[in-house]
Amino acid sequence: xxxxxxxxxxxxxxxxxxxxxxxxxxxxxxxxxxxxxxxxxxxxxxxxxxxxxxxxxxxxxxxxxxxxxxxxxxxxxxxxxxxxxxxxxxxxxxxxxxxxxxxxxxxxxxxxxxxxxxxxxxxxxxxxxxxxxxxxxxxxxxxxxxxxxxxxxxxxxxxxxxxxxxxxxxxxxxxxxxxxxxxxxxxxxxxxxxxxxxxxxxxxxxxxxxxxxxxxxxxxxxxxxxxxxxxxxxxxxxxxxxxxxxxxxxxxxxxxxxxxxxxxxxxxxxxxxxxxxxxxxxxxxxxxxxxxxxxxxxxxxxxxxxxxxxxxxxxxxxxxxxxxxxxxxxxxxxxxxxxxxxxxxxxxxxxxxx
Ligand code: ADP
Ligand code: MG
Numbered sequence: 001x002x003x004x005x006x007x008x009x010x011x012x013x014x015x016x017x018x019x020x021x022x023x024x025x026x027x028x029x030x031x032x033x034x035x036x037x038x039x040x041x042x043x044x045x046x047x048x049x050x051x052x053x054x055x056x057x058x059x060x061x062x063x064x065x066x067x068x069x070x071x072x073x074x075x076x077x078x079x080x081x082x083x084x085x086x087x088x089x090x091x092x093x094x095x096x097x098x099x100x101x102x103x104x105x106x107x108x109x110x111x112x113x114x115x116x117x118x119x120x121x122x123x124x125x126x127x128x129x130x131x132x133x134x135x136x137x138x139x140x141x142x143x144x145x146x147x148x149x150x151x152x153x154x155x156x157x158x159x160x161x162x163x164x165x166x167x168x169x170x171x172x173x174x175x176x177x178x179x180x181x182x183x184x185x186x187x188x189x190x191x192x193x194x195x196x197x198x199x200x201x202x203x204x205x206x207x208x209x210x211x212x213x214x215x216x217x218x219x220x221x222x223x224x225x226x227x228x229x230x231x232x233x234x235x236x237x238x239x240x241x242x243x244x245x246x247x248x249x250x251x252x253x254x255x256x257x258x259x260x261x262x263x264x265x266x267x268x269x270x271x272x273x274x275x276x277x278x279x280x281x282x283x284x285x286x287x288x289x290x291x292x293x294x295x296x297x298x299x300x301x302x303x304x305x306x307x308x309x310x311x312x313x314x315x316x317x318x319x320x321x322x323x324x325x326x327x328x329x330x331x332x333x334x335x336x337x338x339x340x341x342x343x344x345x346x347x348x349x350x351x352x353x354x
Contacts, residue, residue, distance in 0.1 A: 003028045003192045004049070004160060009058035011044050019044050019055070020216040026160075031186050031193045033207035035200060037239070041216040042196040046162050049194065050085055051078035063159055084158030088165040092137050092148050098124065099133040102152045109156060123151040126185065143174050150182070154191065161186070161193040167202060179205050200240050204228070212236055230272075234353045237280040242316075244286075244326050246279045246350070260350070264322050268345060269298045274352020283316060283329035285349035290335075292342045299345040301326075305337050319343065 004026035011019040019041045026032045034042045047053035049060055051067060054075060060068040062083070067076045092101045102123055106116045124130045127147040137145050146166070154161060167175045167182075183206045186193050197203050203210045204224040212220040212227065212235075220227045220236035231237035234245060248260035251270065258270040260279065270279065287293070292300055303319030303326065315332045318325060321343065328343065335341060 001028055002026065003030075003063060004194070005059075005061040006045075006049065007059045009045065009048055009060065010056045011041075011048055011053060012056050018216050019048065022058075022213075022216075022218060024211055024218070024221075026192055026194060028192055029190045030208045031183070031191075031195060031206055033203035033210040034194060034196045034213060035203040035207075035210050035239075036198065036213035036219075038198055040213045042198075042213055043164055045213075046164055046194060046196050049160075050083055050162055051076060051081050082156075082159050084153040084156065084161045086149055086153040086161070086163045086166045088168050092145055092152070094137050097134050097136055098129060098140070098148050101137070101148055102155050105152060105156055111156075119155050119157065120151075123155040126154075126189065127151045142170055143178060146170065146174075146178055150185070154189070159192070161191050162196075163193060164196045165198070166195075168197070168199070175202075182206060204240075212239060214239075230351055231280060231353060232351075234278065234280065237282075237351065237353055241282060242327065243280045243282050245353070246281065246324070248277045248279065251277055262324060264324070266301070266322070268350065269347040270350045270352070271346070271348035272350065272352055276352045276354050278353050279350045280353045281345055281349050281351065283327045285346060286326060286328045287344040287346075288317065288319075288328045288330045288335070289342050289344075290339075293344065296342070296344040299347060299350075301343045301345065303341055303343050305335050305339045305341065308335070308337060 002025040006022060006024045009019055009022040022045055034045060036042055044053060048055045055068060055070055057070050066074050067081055068074060099120055102120045103116050106119060124133055127150055129144060129147055129151065132140060137148065167178050170178060179202055195206055207224055209222060210224050210227055211218055214235050219233050220231055227236060228240050237243040249263050250261040252259055260268045260270050301321045303321040305317050306320050307318035309316040310332060313332060314329055317328045317330060317335060319328060
């Protein structure tokens with residue numbers, strides 16, 4: 001069941017439409033990642049849901065409450081939305097103890113002292129910082145400070161958590177640990193959350209479902225694996241990992257099979273029939289060998305290694321296949337520049353993209 005529904009959300013700043021008819025739904029207990037490059041409208045979308053920004057059009061429903069409906073003239077102020085927020089500049093106050101930082105929002109809400117104490121204790125327990133209640137932020141590590149901010153965002157027991165790049169100030173190692181911790185915590189608490197990030201690894205690891213935005217619009221949406229394996233746009237296939245884009249000069253149907261013709265005349269069988277002449281295939285989906293392997297009955301090409309990019313556990317090889325360059329991922333140090341190799345492009349991994 002859908003807990004958050006955003007319909008035809010639109011936001012302009014001056015002449016510029018930065019959020020353009022966004023539609024999205026979030027189910028109860030689900031974590032949805034809004035992913036996309038800087039400036040694509042993620043923060044603006046989130047701020048509209050929080051009530052910090054007034055949309056120019058659209059409707060936002062959280063639970064059974066209409067938070068905003070521009071046509072009807074409904075606009076609930078942010079402090080009445082019962083939404084928890086955690087932002088990139090998570091601004092925990094240095095002059096307040098951990099306890100006071102988490103309690104602050106509850107005091108603003110004029111909650112009773114006994115209840116504040118109970119909810120702060122519970123929040124700190126959840127993030128594993130109960131022992132640090134009396135400490136000041138400057139005595140905590142970056143990861144602990146992050147947890148204080150997290151505890152603060154859900155101390156008031158919000159129905160929905162909005163997070164805007166909450167991990168982007170952390171160094172890579174800590175970030176890698178925190179994203180897993182955060183995911184486990186959201187699941188343990190059964191929270192419904194929208195998580196904004198420009199980092200594909202954050203989104204892939206944290207999200208039950210990801211929504212990829214580009215230029216104020218949704219480019220791709222689905223479970224991380226589905227969007228990764230079956231992108232429908234060039235933007236999506238390139239933003240999530242690396243890809244090869246193949247431009248066929250013609251896509252035809254030959255005795256029940258869809259076949260693409262390369263500019264050099266070679267034919268490739270395509271598993272997922274699409275309407276586009278452009279197809280994407282990921283570097284790790286192409287098989288590479290010194291010989292034509294058994295079972296490679298279609299889509300076999302020859303290529304010469306032009307470049308190698310060693311990444312430790314694997315290597316990317318740039319191959320020249322009769323004028324077409326393909327990047328193939330294989331085990332490290334398997335081949336070298338100048339090697340003449342065989343490539344197999346499984347038809348099912350050739351993905352029609354626009
Ligand atoms: P993202 O979070 O995806 O990086 P934002 O939602 O912050 O993107 O911004 C989207 C676009 O809207 C950007 O071009 C940004 O410059 C513009 N923008 C955001 N906030 C404002 C504002 N208050 N006034 C004018 N332009 C804004
Ligand atoms: Mg942003």
